[in-house]
Structure formats: structure tokens, C-alpha cells
Amino acid sequence: MNLSKNLAVLLMASAVILAGCEKGSETYPITGEQCGPEDPVKTLDAEDCYIPPAVN
Numbered sequence: 622m623n624l625s626k627n628l629a630v631l632l633m634a635s636a637v638i639l640a641g642c643e644k645g646s647e648t649y650p651i652t653g654e655q656c657g658p659e660d661p662v663k664t665l666d667a668e669d670c671y672i673p674p675a676v677n
Contacts, residue, residue, distance in 0.1 A: 646657050 648654060649656060
């Protein structure tokens with residue numbers, strides 16, 4: 622009985638979190654600034670985020 626209650630709470634929390642992940646937004650989620658075609662983030666590539674391994 623307790624397992625089903627925990628599962629229900631987990632599913633509700635997941636639903637609330639996923640509902641906040643709107644993919645079609647025209648603004649940035651944290652700043653609320655308008656997205657546009659000239660945004661510099663559109664030119665970023667995975668290689669721009671490369672972090673070299675630490676040298677010991």
C-alpha cells in the first residue's frame with residue numbers, strides 16, 4: 622500500500638516537472654528574454670563546450 626502511494630507521488634512530481642519543460646517557447650526560460658534569429662547561441666557547437674581533462 623505504501624509503495625503505491627510513493628509511486629503516485631513520484632508520478633505527480635514528474636508530471637509537474639515535465640509540464641514546465643515547454644519546447645515551443647519564444648523566450649529563454651530563466652531570463653525571460655525574447656529569442657531571435659541573431660542569438661549567438663545558435664552558432665554554438667558541441668566543440669565549443671569542450672572541457673579538457675585535468676592533468677595530475
